[in-house]
Amino acid sequence: MQRTFFTHEEARAKIGRIVEAMADFPSVPRGSRGRVVKARRRAGNQWLACVEWDLPRDARHYEFMFGDVGFNFFGRNRPVEDQFCKSEYETLLKAGS
Numbered sequence: 417m418q419r420t421f422f423t424h425e426e427a428r429a430k431i432g433r434i435v436e437a438m439a440d441f442p443s444v445p446r447g448s449r450g451r452v453v454k455a456r457r458r459a460g461n462q463w464l465a466c467v468e469w470d471l472p473r474d475a476r477h478y479e480f481m482f483g484d485v486g487f488n489f490f491g492r493n494r495p496v497e498d499q500f501c502k503s504e505y506e507t508l509l510k511a512g513s
Contacts, residue, residue, distance in 0.1 A: 420503045421462035427455030430465045430505070434512030437469075441508075443496045444469050449512050456499060464499040467509070471496055 422430070430452040437448045444450075450469040458464055480487040500509065 418503065419501050421458060422455070422465060422502045422505075423461060424455065424457075424463050426502065427463035427465050431455060435467055435505075435509040436512045438508055438510055441498060444471065444498065450498075453497070458501075462501075464501055465505055466497055466499050469496045469498070 431454060433452045435450055435452065437444050437446050437450070440446045448469050448471060450467040452465050453468045454466045456464045456466050476491045476493070478489040478491075480489075
């Protein structure tokens, strides 16, 4: 497949759109929904659309004691994000409802 890329304007126009995976990706099962969150420059005037997937994320909890004082820290794993050129976007994703 010949890879084609977005222009800056095309990639920015995708931001905020809901998409659905039409195939299984390494970290994302088919049918998963996500949102285009940003446009990322690849080289020259080649741009990618970055999709943040709506998947369950694990929570982390750390407890530290320093003398008589306890500290609790909570966090969540970063969301899964994939980047798509224009040809991949049009082939592997469909507009979500």
